[in-house]
Amino acid sequence: MALTVAVFVCHTLYTELVVYTRIRQAYLASPQHRLQTFANAILVTDIPKEFLTVPVLTRLYGVFPGGVRAIWINRDLSELSKKVVERRKIVCTLEAAETKLIRLAMKSSGGQKSHDLTKAEMGGSSYAYVQGEEPLWTRYLGEKDRDHMRLPIFNLTWMPSIPLVGKKVDTIYHCWQEMARLNDEIDQDQQEPEKYPLLTSAFIQFNNQEATYMACQSLVRCAPLCLQSQYLEASPVDVKWENLSRKWWSRYARTVLVVVSVAALILAWSVPVAFTGVVSQIAYLRALWPWLHWIDALPAWLLGCIQGVLPQVLLTALTTLLPYVLRIITRRRGLLTEVAVELSLQKYYFTFLFVHVFLTVSLSSSITAVAQKVLHGLDSVPAVLATNLPKASNYFFSYLLLRCFSVSASSLLQVGRLIDWYTLAPMVNTTPREKWEKERDLPQMQWGTLFPIYTNLACIGLIYSVIAPLILLFSSVTFGLFWVVFRYNLLYVTVSRPNTRGLLYPTALNQLFTGVYVMELCMIGLFFLVRNDHNRATCVGQAVIMIIATAMTLGFQLLLNNAFAPLLRFLPQTEVREAAEEPKYHGTGTNSHLGILIRQCSKWLAPTKNPSFVDGTFAGV
Secondary structure: OHHHHHHHHHHHHHHHHHHHHHHHHHHHHOHHHHOOHHHHEEEEEOOOHHHOOHHHHHHHHOOOOOOEEEEEEEEOOHHHHHHHHHHHHHHHHHHHHHHHHHHHHHHHOOOOOOOHHHOHHHOOOHHHHHOOOOOHHHHOOOHHHOOEEEOOHHHOOOOOOOOOOOOEEEHHHHHHHHHHHHHHHHHHHHHOHHHOOEEEEEEEEEOOHHHHHHHHOOOOOOOOOOOOOEEEOOOOOOEOHHHOOOOHHHHHHHHHHHHHHHHHHHHHOHHHHHHHHHHOOHHHHHHHOHHHHHHHHOOHHHHHHHHHOHHHHHHHHHHHHHHHHHHHHHHOOOOOEHHHHHHHHHHHHHHHHHHHHHHHHHHHHHHHHHHHHHHOOHHHHHHHHHHHHHHHHHHHHHHHHHHHHHHHHHHHHOHHHHHHHHHHHHHHOOOHHHHHHHHHOOOEOOHHHHHHHHHHHHHHHHHHHHHOOOHHHHHHHHHHHHHHHHHHHHHHOOEOOOOOOOOHHHHHHHHHHHHHHHHHHHHHHHHHHOEOOOOOEOOHHHHHHHHHHHHHHHHHHHHHHHHHHHHHHOOOHHHHHHHHHOOOOOOOOHHHHHHHHHHHHHHHOOOOOOOOEEOOEEOOO
């Protein structure tokens, strides 16, 4: 059965990669994608100083078909960005103060809904003073009713306002003055971009998609660590501009620090996670440690809740907090795009979940289950482990059901969003901008922390599929309900930002091999642990077969990754040329976009049996 599971999983993963590759190529070559500006642009980093000119870069990259359309050499605009961020904060503070003033005036006027009362001069009354008119708010409020604030001491803008410390000023007047100053400075800085230093990176836009992929697959660097990073389809919205100014050695150093930090975090999290596994076997601990005699006095239903529900609730709470910590750590790595951050976060989070949700819990659960019998004699260790290892699967039966119903119910009901919308939002969102953003923005789907959760659940199902086949039923129910829930949410509830263009899916498929390897290693250990009456191993042949199967699985994964690696990143030239020969898209409706993509997918998902080379391109795929 273990061989059947391994072969089935390998075949399924291969089929999924084939279908995924063709669908992704159809999307990349579709008119609604390839006609966008960023689809024909690349981000090049680590450019030598002597190459930081438009003519030199044009000469380097102009050799590709169609040539270069435009080149933008990046500059260090961090100072300008700080001013823009500061202006944004001042605008929000000004809007909040003016809104508060208008509400107080409306309340003092006895609910009078006068059109004049809501004029802009209610808040920015400086215009009224210039004209020699009396501001409208003075009819209902005094000067002390206006909003005031404390300026940071020593004019340090990075310090927050401290009560009773610093100069007290009128919030509206101060914000108007600061906003006018920043507007002038920002306008002047934008007209003089040459004063900012050049960075060692540039955006290069080509005239067609064919040249874009050819440039990324060509060796254009003339020395080590020069022109080494070329990011395909790097949208300005996706780029992390604050990291563009970092040197290559700084990014490598940050990568090492982040990896060490994640490893330390995984080790530190082991203690509370192991505790949840121990609680799930509390009945076994009662027989091992007499001081737990009070457990016998508990009602059966309470003991069942402690063993079956409490550990899963604690584990879910622990795993819910970690994604936020990992995301903060990963953002310090110095990656240049949001897509790269999500891909890196996916790998870190899956490592954490697999170590803690499976390994730590399984070891703590199985060890506590067999500890009492092991104390009677060490010679019984192999037989005891072989008998009691499947008992650790009981923990995951409850865990799968808890994740199934809790995640599905919370995703459909959106309890947090309901509370936020009807309770918190009316109290927190007071300005028109905040209310409009609340109405406009949908919750974002964080793919980097979403994929690992379900990849880990799939790995658990694979590992115990042979040892405890009943888990397949629980896994089927769990993922079937997840499919219904996420099919609805992805269409109507959430938005996907950043656009990873499906790059996280092949990574998740590769991570499923972890479950196959652990399942095969468990079977090898169980076969070696089987003993006869003379304490001799009786399943050595089966163990050797599983060792060979493990080696073949590893070889299959290496061959699979080597074969699909270029296809997962680049678009074949044959597909680019076929897409360029398609009639140009002139429609604007969603149905037309979807129709073109479906036609291309249906054409490419049905490969020709005997492809022939015609006019320089393959007739089949």
